Amino acid sequence: MRQFLAPLIGIPLGLAMAGLAAAWAGPALPRLDLPRPAALPQVLPFPHDPMRAPPGAVAQASGTGFFAASHTVLTAAHVVSDCRMIRLVSRHLPPTEARLVAVDDEHDIAVLHAAAAAPAHLGIAADDRAPGRVLVHGFPAGSGRDVPATTWASLVNDTIASATLLERDPRTLVWLQNRDIAQGYSGGPILDPANGRVVGIVRALIDPKRAAAAYGIATPDLSIGTGAMPLRAALRDSAKGAGVAEDEGAIGDDIFTRARKATVHVFCWQ
DSSP, rough: OOOOOOOOOSOHHHHHHHHHHHHSSHHHHOOOOOOOOOSSSSOOOOOOOOSSSOOTTTEOOOEEEEETTTTEEOGGGGGSOSEEEEEEEEETEEEEEEEEEEEEEETTTEEEEEEEEOOOOOBOSSOOOOOEEEEEEETTTSSSSSOEEEEEEEOOGGGGGGGGGGOOOOEEEEEOOSSSTTTTTTTEEOTTTTTEEEEEEEEOOHHHHHHHHHHHOSSEEEEEEEHHHHHHHHHHHHHHHHHHOOOOOOOSSSSHHHHHHHHHEEEEEE
16 A cells, blocks of 8 residues: 555645644645546556566555456555556456556545456445444455455444534545554455445545644544445446446355455556
8 A cells, every 4th residue: 555645525625724734644645637548558468477576667566456347446546556557466366467447536546447357346335324333355564465354443434523524424435443454455445244335445544643633533543435425436437438337246155255355456566
């Protein structure tokens, strides 16, 4: 996970300018303004060894993504910004090339096209409710290359005080409490355990001291995720421009097995 920070959604301009830099650790994410998919460069072939740096590559970073349709992967935009080559790795999938299809910088979403078909895929949650506890998949350091780590988190949108003027609607921004979410989880699916639907993707960690000082947030071990509504919009927009299909999710496996199969390690070479 690279530069694991992103600007908040829905903060009034004055508040954002006065307190945003102090409330988050590290610099703001760079914006990645891309042309429409037809103008994007083609991804170059990968070497046989999926972990070996391609010729001319200068750095490698990684994060997490998940299949939302047969050849469509969603991840965080900052995971794949400025990537020369992108590769997907999973125990349930041969090392697979991916290319960038579309980016939503405002919500930190990237849509990828995978060369290989999904072993399983996940549907995006409807906008009707949010669970109290969620399941989060990702690839933090030490979790291995091809099997995602899994952790439970509490959805704490209701505890974020309205006086902070921060976005609390879980359909747009998911507030999570869990001390295990760390670098590598960026772009990983946040799942409703009742039905296996994706309610968001991991986006950023919160610096507790700065958040408390700037906004009065006292809840520890916080991270945020982009909610289901922008994810659905990104899929719809991509479908219009590049033939990406929105899908309601595969059936046949139990929720936990399907989530593990659909979650992939995203490697980026610059």
